Amino acid sequence: MTITEDKIYKALEQVMDPEIPVLNVLDLGMITAVRIGENDTVLIKMIPTFSACPAVELIRNNIRATVEKELGASVTVEIDKEAHWNSNRMAESAKEKLKNFGIAPPQIHNGEAYSEILMHTACPHCNSENTYLRSPFGSTLCRAIHYCRECGHVFEHFKPLE
Numbered sequence: 438m439t440i441t442e443d444k445i446y447k448a449l450e451q452v453m454d455p456e457i458p459v460l461n462v463l464d465l466g467m468i469t470a471v472r473i474g475e476n477d478t479v480l481i482k483m484i485p486t487f488s489a490c491p492a493v494e495l496i497r498n499n500i501r502a503t504v505e506k507e508l509g510a511s512v513t514v515e516i517d518k519e520a521h522w523n524s525n526r527m528a529e530s531a532k533e534k535l536k537n538f539g540i541a542p543p544q545i546h547n548g549e550a551y552s553e554i555l556m557h558t559a560c561p562h563c564n565s566e567n568t569y570l571r572s573p574f575g576s577t578l579c580r581a582i583h584y585c586r587e588c589g590h591v592f593e594h595f596k597p598l599e
Contacts, residue, residue, distance in 0.1 A: 440477045440508050448507035449481075452499050455492045456577055459534045462500065466526025469517040479510045482517040487579050487598070524598045535595055536561040541583065543597035558594045560585035 438444075449468060454460045462468055462483065470482040481500055485493045497514045504512045524543035532542035541561045558581075559566050565587035572582040580593045 438509060440473055440479065440510050442471050442473065444508055445471050445473075445479060445481070445504060448504045449500065451507070452496070452503050454486075455495055455499075457535065457538065457540065459538045460531050462496065464528050464531035464534065465522075466528065466531075467496070467522065469520045477508075477510050479504060479508070479512045481512065481514045482520075483514060484517050484520050484522045486522050487577075489578065522598070524595065539592060540580070541592055541594040543595045545597070558583050560588060560590060561592055562590045563588040 446463065446468075449463050450461050452462045454462070454465060465486055467483045467486065468481065469484055470480070472480040474480060481504065483497065483500065485496075493516070497516075500514045501512045504510065525545055527543065535542040539561055541558050544558075556570055557566060558568055558570070560568050560583070563585060565585055567586040568583045569586070570581060571584050571591065575582045575593045579596055579598065581596055582591060583594050584591050
C-alpha cells in the first residue's frame with residue numbers, strides 16, 4: 438500500500454478525544470505536521486489542547502496505534518514544541534459537534550477580555566444567552582459550568598483559550 442498524506446489524515450479522523458468522544462484530533466486542531474519518510478515511516482506532530490492535559494500520552498498512543506493499523510507503517514508521534522494550541526484552532530464543524538453533545542463551544546478569542554467572553558455563553562440546548570457562570574472550573578481544566586435561566590439546564594462550556 439502506498440502511504441500518502443491523505444491516507445494518514447483519513448486515519449487520524451478515527452482518533453477521538455477520550456474526554457469528548459464526538460471530536461477527533463483533526464476537529465480539535467491538534468495535528469501540526471504529517472511527514473512521510475524513508476521506507477514509508479510516518480512522523481506526526483501534535484499539540485495538546487491544554488499543557489497539563491492528563492490524556493496527552495493516551496492520545497499520542499492512540500494516534501500511533503490507529504495510523505499503524507490503518508496503513509501498516511511505522512509511526513512516530515511527537516509533541517510539537519514550536520506550536521501552541523488555542524481554541525481558535527478548532528474546526529467550525531467541531532464547534533457544532535460540541536454543541537450537539539451538550540457542551541457550549543468556545544467563542545473566537547481575539548485578545549478580548551476573557552471574563553467578558555466567559556460571562557456571555559449561549560446555552561447549547563436552547564441557544565438562549567440568558568445564562569450565568571456557576572463555576573469557572575468544570576469536569577476538566579478546559580471547561581466551565583454555566584446555568585441557563587430559560588431551559589434550566591446546567592451545561593459545560595469549553596473555555597476559549599488563547
